[in-house]
Amino acid sequence: MTDKAFSIEDLLDKMAKPEVNVFKNRKVMTSSYIPKSLPNREEEMKKLILTLGVLLKGGTPQNAFLYGKTGIGKTAVTKSVIAGLKKKADEMEINLFTTYINCRVVDTTYRIYAHLCNSIDVEVPMTGLPTDEIISKFMTELEKKKTHNIIVLDEIDFLVKKSSKALYVLTRMNSDLQNSSISLIGITNDLQFKHLMDARVRSTLTEREITFDPYTKPQIERIIKERAKEGLYDGVLSTPALNKAAAAAAQEHGDARRAIDLIRVAGELVESEARDQITEKDIETAQNIIESNAVMEVTRSLPLQAKLVLISTTILDERREKGDPIKSSEVYEHYVEICSKIGMDSLTQRRVGDLINDLDLLGMISTSVISKGRYGRSRVITLSVSPSEIKSILSVDPIIKLILE
Numbered sequence: 531m532t533d534k535a536f537s538i539e540d541l542l543d544k545m546a547k548p549e550v551n552v553f554k555n556r557k558v559m560t561s562s563y564i565p566k567s568l569p570n571r572e573e574e575m576k577k578l579i580l581t582l583g584v585l586l587k588g589g590t591p592q593n594a595f596l597y598g599k600t601g602i603g604k605t606a607v608t609k610s611v612i613a614g615l616k617k618k619a620d621e622m623e624i625n626l627f628t629t630y631i632n633c634r635v636v637d638t639t640y641r642i643y644a645h646l647c648n649s650i651d652v653e654v655p656m657t658g659l660p661t662d663e664i665i666s667k668f669m670t671e672l673e674k675k676k677t678h679n680i681i682v683l684d685e686i687d688f689l690v691k692k693s694s695k696a697l698y699v700l701t702r703m704n705s706d707l708q709n710s711s712i713s714l715i716g717i718t719n720d721l722q723f724k725h726l727m728d729a730r731v732r733s734t735l736t737e738r739e740i741t742f743d744p745y746t747k748p749q750i751e752r753i754i755k756e757r758a759k760e761g762l763y764d765g766v767l768s769t770p771a772l773n774k775a776a777a778a779a780a781q782e783h784g785d786a787r788r789a790i791d792l793i794r795v796a797g798e799l800v801e802s803e804a805r806d807q808i809t810e811k812d813i814e815t816a817q818n819i820i821e822s823n824a825v826m827e828v829t830r831s832l833p834l835q836a837k838l839v840l841i842s843t844t845i846l847d848e849r850r851e852k853g854d855p856i857k858s859s860e861v862y863e864h865y866v867e868i869c870s871k872i873g874m875d876s877l878t879q880r881r882v883g884d885l886i887n888d889l890d891l892l893g894m895i896s897t898s899v900i901s902k903g904r905y906g907r908s909r910v911i912t913l914s915v916s917p918s919e920i921k922s923i924l925s926v927d928p929i930i931k932l933i934l935e
């Protein structure tokens with residue numbers, strides 16, 4: 531900020547001026563917002579419309595399966611197409627229900643069917659009935675309504691991992707329905723997922739497959755330019771910042787969500803400092819903020835044993851002389867010591883080795899093997915996150931707090 535003497539009035543005056551406002555509409559800059567137009571996804575939308583549009587001619591659409599990496603418009607495309615179709619069906623007085631379920635949130639068979647009942651205006655308790663009863667209730671009520679129901683199962687991999695019954699029953703349901711029908715749209719960003727499904731479920735669910743390719747840098751630029759036009763005041767997003775955000779997101783497998791998050795976080799930064807333009811530097815800072823939030827999230831949700839290994843490494847890191855390597859064997863010894871102090875069974879050295887690999891994969895530490903001549907080889911560990919940061923995040927866990935005290 532400026533070197534001039536600080537004054538509360540000056541700063542408040544500045545913030546009250548419309549030209550320092552960054553966000554024209556903050557909601558637009560969040561990743562759950564779906565814009566009216568989705569550039570660069572025309573082909574995918576067309577495919578989905580051609581599949582579902584059969585409904586307008588009295589047919590039953592085939593099931594569709596959408597996949598592609600995270601943040602590349604699968605949910606946005608589906609929700610937009612479904613909303614358009616529902617509107618058209620209403621105009622044509624065609625009976626249609628549409629249901630959107632995020633299977634990461636609604637993740638049990640019971641809750642899926644309770645949700646489905648609610649979506650066709652049938653009240654059921656959110657818990658309490660036997661699962662089979664709620665399934666058959668959904669079917670009977672749907673049949674009574676003589677309607678079609680398009681059911682979107684977003685992040686469907688979560689459902690299959692937790693309860694594959696819900697999906698199995700849904701894929702079989704059409705053969706038992708006389709007057710009504712359902713079509714399923716499964717969405718996933720888990721590219722291996724298809725092979726995890728039961729073969730019968732897979733063949734039904736993937737009647738139509740629509741793959742989404744990552745965006746290129748120019749495509750992301752276009753997407754965020756349009757988004758910024760709607761969400762930010764004119765001139766707030768500088769061209770170098772736009773370029774930087776698009777480049778970072780393109781590197782991150784063409785992830786439009788990442789680009790939008792970067793701009794929102796950078797915008798908040800600019801706003802909090804009462805400036806009026808997002809610079810390239812702000813995007814860099816936003817990148818660090820987002821990454822450190824992600825690290826925090828991962829660290830906090832580690833299983834206890836992994837936390838113990840990480841905290842052992844952290845303690846050794848603080849104790850060692852500068853330049854001394856931390857050997858994985860020392861980490862293990864320290865870990866065993868900690869376990870015995872808190873009265874917990876310790877894992878074998880081999881299992882701890884696996885946990886060290888996991889922590890490496892998660893980017894918390896990095897490991898390398900050094901050769902010590904004729905004494906053999908030894909694995910050494912360096913922390914990728916600052917010890918103080920790890921300690922402050924992990925000490926939320928009461929057991930770790932006890933260890934640190």
Ligand SMILES: Nc1ncnc2c1ncn2[C@@H]1O[C@H](COP(=O)(O)OP(=O)(O)OP(=O)(O)O)[C@@H](O)[C@H]1O
Nearest residue numbers: 561563568569600601602603604605606719786787
């Ligand atoms: N073509 C596009 N035009 C405008 N905005 C887009 C486009 N594609 C994606 N977005 C925006 O990017 C963000 C992420 O998109 P979306 O939620 O659809 O990703 P996704 O493919 O469903 O990812 P995930 O697999 O993580 O759920 C949203 O804010 C969405 O509005």
Ligand SMILES: [Mg+2]
Nearest residue numbers: 604605606684
């Ligand atoms: Mg999605």
